[in-house]
Amino acid sequence: MKEITLQMQELARELLQKGEVNVVLGWEKGTFWYLSPPAFVDKPEDVERLVYDDYCHHNLSKYLMDYRYQEGKVAVFLKGCDSRAFNILLEDNQLEREKYVLIGIPCPGMKDQEKAKEFGVNGDIPLAKKCQECKYPNPLVYDYFLGDKKAADEAAATKEAKAKEYSDVEQMEKMTSDEKYDFWSSQYERCIRCYACRNVCPACNCRECIFDQSRTGWIGKANNASENQFFALTRAMHVAGRCIECGECERACPMHIPIMLLNKKLIKDINELFGEYDAGVKVDGVLPLGHFDKNDPEEFM
Numbered sequence: 001m002k003e004i005t006l007q008m009q010e011l012a013r014e015l016l017q018k019g020e021v022n023v024v025l026g027w028e029k030g031t032f033w034y035l036s037p038p039a040f041v042d043k044p045e046d047v048e049r050l051v052y053d054d055y056c057h058h059n060l061s062k063y064l065m066d067y068r069y070q071e072g073k074v075a076v077f078l079k080g081c082d083s084r085a086f087n088i089l090l091e092d093n094q095l096e097r098e099k100y101v102l103i104g105i106p107c108p109g110m111k112d113q114e115k116a117k118e119f120g121v122n123g124d125i126p127l128a129k130k131c132q133e134c135k136y137p138n139p140l141v142y143d144y145f146l147g148d149k150k151a152a153d154e155a156a157a158t159k160e161a162k163a164k165e166y167s168d169v170e171q172m173e174k175m176t177s178d179e180k181y182d183f184w185s186s187q188y189e190r191c192i193r194c195y196a197c198r199n200v201c202p203a204c205n206c207r208e209c210i211f212d213q214s215r216t217g218w219i220g221k222a223n224n225a226s227e228n229q230f231f232a233l234t235r236a237m238h239v240a241g242r243c244i245e246c247g248e249c250e251r252a253c254p255m256h257i258p259i260m261l262l263n264k265k266l267i268k269d270i271n272e273l274f275g276e277y278d279a280g281v282k283v284d285g286v287l288p289l290g291h292f293d294k295n296d297p298e299e300f301m
């Protein structure tokens with residue numbers, strides 16, 4: 001990853017020096033060794049801040065939304081999940097492809113930050129769960145590709161061959177309705193409605209979110225079990241069919257709520273109802289819940 005860091009810095013410097021882009025979005029070292037938050041570099045002399053290491057979790061595509069109405073181009077580094085997010089933002093007509101210079105980088109998987117905190121810098125830190133299950137570690141859209149593309153494709157092929165892991169969802173499906181209610185109530189009782197899960201999510205890209213509505217009758221602002229469950233279900237349904245499984249919502253949640261379990265349940269159901277579908281893999285205007293087909297299952301008709 002050190003080699004890729006050097007390549008990132010070199011390309012960022014060149015793009016900024018030539019004036020081809022106004023800003024480069026990447027990652028830099030944060031307050032702690034297990035954090036590599038987003039970096040926004042707009043001067044060639046600052047490119048050495050950029051790093052690529054085991055903790056570059058943040059999905060950078062979401063931050064492109066802040067540059068939508070600005071003059072000039074923006075360069076952004078994309079791992080597999082960032083590239084799927086970029087495609088979803090294109091699919092949702094939130095971004096214009098030509099405004100962005102996409103720099104793809106292969107991803108070996110990011111390490112679990114919580115385990116890193118627990119085990120320390122010399123510990124044997126496993127990959128984050130989302131990365132253990134990731135089918136697309138390589139970028140699916142890019143203008144430049146850093147690193148060894150052939151080796152990256154070979155490594156990715158082994159991952160893609162792996163069947164999608166739904167054992168946690170299947171466990172949940174075996175619960176009775178009361179058990180499910182108790183389980184999710186106990187999870188969302190802890191929710192503090194900080195909206196970190198929404199803010200970090202590339203699929204949550206509405207210009208005005210329902211949860212920011214101040215008019216009465218939309219959603220209550222109270223932090224209680226019933227309102228929190230309504231929040232959880234509404235958000236899960238709003239990203240259904242567009243969730244690119246970056247796991248950022250769950251990683252950002254300060255209360256460690258298993259948000260991916262809800263997302264994966266919906267992905268599994270959509271796959272069973274409409275056929276295998278991975279959001280953000282291509283941009284073709286055919287989203288399972290955003291496209292009408294006369295052959296769609298409609299048992300209630």
Ligand code: SF4
Nearest residue numbers: 080081107109131134
């Ligand atoms: S989800 Fe995939 S692409 Fe994203 S950080 Fe994990 S391994 Fe890399």
Ligand code: SF4
Nearest residue numbers: 201243244246247249
């Ligand atoms: S719902 Fe979570 S996993 Fe899905 S796209 Fe949003 S942040 Fe990523």
Ligand code: SF4
Nearest residue numbers: 191192194195197253
């Ligand atoms: S990040 Fe966690 S605590 Fe915050 S609103 Fe989302 S689910 Fe609730």
